[in-house]
Structures are given as structure tokens and as C-alpha cells.
Amino acid sequence: MFESVIKAKHIDGYKIWLTFDDGSAGEIDLTRSLKNRGGVFRPLRNMEYFKKFKIENDTLSWNNGADLAPEFLYEMLKKETKNKTNLTKHA
Secondary structure (H helix, E strand, C coil): CCCCEEEEEEEECCEEEEEECCCCEEEEECHHHHHCCCHHHHHHHCHHHHCCCEEECCEEECCCCCECCHHHHHHHHHHHHHHCCCCECCC
């Protein structure tokens, strides 16, 4: 079973602060993940469009149908926090 995104806040650029239903929270940077992606992800390269994400089906999504799997976001958060101290957990 995967964790669900329950809160998301745009920070700056392609950085988003995420909170998951297990209490984990932290900053992820989607710059590299979106850099070379096409298809439904291409519009997300436009910063104004990127900032219009919403939480739908337990993850980040956009009006054009693009979404990122919650397990991808959770793993990304865990990896990024190995090098930083931007993860909090209140279980």
C-alpha cells in the first residue's frame, strides 16, 4: 500500500512541500523529473501552469490529466531527505 498526499504547497520553481497521510512531510524538487518529459507533462514546464496543481486521487494532478504517482513522490521525498533534513514525521 502506498502513502497518500494530503497537503501540497508550492514553494518556488518546481519545488513543492508535500504532506503524506503517515505524517511525513518535506520539500521535493521536480525540476529534473519534468525536464525531458513530453506528452501530458510538457505543459507543466510552464511555471504558471505547474503551480495550478491540485490533490486528486491521493496525489498531485493537473487539469490536463497529468499526475504523479504518490509512491513516486513518497520515494522522491525519502531520497531527497537522505541528503537534507527537510523531512518531518509525526506518526
